[in-house]
Amino acid sequence: MPHEAWPVDPMAIAPFLAAVVLIELTPGPNMGYLAGLSAVEGRRAGFVTVAGITCGLLAYMLASVAGLTEILRINRPLYELLRWAGVAYVLWLAVDAWRGGERAEATPERASDWTLFRKGLLANLLNPKAALFYVTLLPGFVQPGHASPTQQAFILGSTHILVSILVHGTIVLSSDGLARRIAGIGGSVSARRIFAAALLVTAGWIAFETRR
Template sequence: MPHSAWPVDPGVILPFLIAVALIELTPGPNMGWLAMVSLTRGRMAGAAAVGGVTLGLAVWMLASAFGLTQVLLTWPWLYQTIRWAGVAFLFWLAWDAWKSPGAGDAVSEDAPRRDLGQAFVRGLAGNLLNPKAAVFYVALLPTFIRPDHAGALVQALTLGTLHLLVALMVHGLIVLGAAGAGARLLTDAKGPWLRAGSALGIVAVALWMAWETRG
């Protein structure tokens, strides 16, 4: 089959997968926050958070494919506004983790449905308030698009979907690993100590995000 019949150049698929896998495996705010949620709230809450993060990535991917995220490069003040809103959101999550009585409970896989919905929404909001996700698509996707294949939009959506699958797998492994560690290490943790540890962990993620997204 001639390459022109493929929506994307088959020759770019493996390099693209390697690139996005290395990016996702590089420690970052998403990884840190998902690990904290899974450590303190268990595997189900971590999985719900992964769902929110993945949906947030999908929104940024679609926005980039349709050219909407270019405004972040055109208007740096908008990038900075989203950036600091994301940092502020993480600080609020840290405060909420400290003051909420339920945040200090022992790790449980039988998390109430409300907690799972909360983890999903927070994962979604946290990722939508991370402008580096948009810049990632703006900077990376065009380098793998070839003119002799499908239209740029189709190629961007195809490659973006591959990235979402890689991110989902990496984040899922983080959740499984962190939840397993949490079950072993935090079984005897008391409420106030667990709340303090969770809050401090999220503060560290917030500072990490502020550093990672500086531009």
């Protein structure tokens, strides 16, 4: 197939995949939240949360295709608002997880699927790492001489979402070993509090690593 017939630059495919895999494997809010949640609540809760996270990525991809993420690039105050809202939301998740440990001592209960989905969706919509990907990285792989910029953004964004599903699904599936280790420390209450502490660390990571 001639080089120009490809919808995206074929020379950019391998570097793009490498960048996406590296980004998804870099510790961040989604990875930490999924690992802790799946260890505490189980695989079903993890997969429902993955669905919410994926819908958040889809929203960013569609915004990128429509050119809306450009607003974040040129409007620094808006980006900072998103960044600190993400930090505040993860801090709230940490507090909620800690309180969940206190509730578990009295009456064990599991969150509904809708609650899990909503938390995953909001965690990703308020994830500045996801915003940075669609604002700064993806546009660099859209090249002239191929399909329209909109089509290229859609193809590349869909590839990113597929990779994220594979990575997040693997995290959920591998959570059993983590759950057993945490359970050995002191049961479900201790597990939830360890999860809360991990979320606090994640909030600090977001605040430090997403500056630009």
